[in-house]
Amino acid sequence: MSLDHLWAGWRSAYVASVVDPVVPPSGSGTGEPACVFCDLFASQASDDERYVVHEDPLAVVVLNAFPYASGHMLVMPRRHVGELGDLDAAESAAVWETARVAVAALGAAYAPDGVNLGANLGRAAGAGIPRHVHLHVLPRWIGDTNFMTAVAATRVLPEALSDSWAKLRAAWPR
Numbered sequence: 518m519s520l521d522h523l524w525a526g527w528r529s530a531y532v533a534s535v536v537d538p539v540v541p542p543s544g545s546g547t548g549e550p551a552c553v554f555c556d557l558f559a560s561q562a563s564d565d566e567r568y569v570v571h572e573d574p575l576a577v578v579v580l581n582a583f584p585y586a587s588g589h590m591l592v593m594p595r596r597h598v599g600e601l602g603d604l605d606a607a608e609s610a611a612v613w614e615t616a617r618v619a620v621a622a623l624g625a626a627y628a629p630d631g632v633n634l635g636a637n638l639g640r641a642a643g644a645g646i647p648r649h650v651h652l653h654v655l656p657r658w659i660g661d662t663n664f665m666t667a668v669a670a671t672r673v674l675p676e677a678l679s680d681s682w683a684k685l686r687a688a689w690p691r
């Protein structure tokens with residue numbers, strides 16, 4: 518299976534639907550469309566309602582609300598930054614370190630056969646929310662690509678998001 522196929526699940530329509538159901542975009546009064554991630558950070562809802570797995574002053578980890586596989590996380594800077602190159606050194610270091618820990622937590626919680634860690638930078642690359650740069654951390658299983666091919670557009674997930682959230686929170690190194 519080609520890399521294109523492996524990454525097909527991360528394309529625009531898919532990712533665009535990722536966070537909308539969690540917090541409706543506000544878009545109120547600014548004249549600019551809301552950012553679903555920034556709305557999520559600003560939300561007063563509890564972490565298990567927002568599916569925030571981890572946050573610190575510079576970086577935030579949320580569950581993908583429509584995961585390609587259970588445990589699929591998004592790691593991003595807290596600051597609204599569209600371009601990877603616009604991250605400052607501290608943010609860049611925090612995002613990368615957070616991604617490293619996210620991979621470790623995923624391993625502890627799910628023991629996957631492998632992990633996809635990557636970013637779709639810009640719409641042409643498949644980013645659904647190109648204005649706020651983010652990394653995908655996605656567990657992979659031997660044979661899962663064959664399975665996904667067989668079921669095409671069908672997503673079958675073995676557990677509820679709230680269960681994924683609880684597992685990853687418990688596995689996150691303290």
Ligand SMILES: [Zn+2]
Nearest residue numbers: 552555597649
């Ligand atoms: Zn944002």
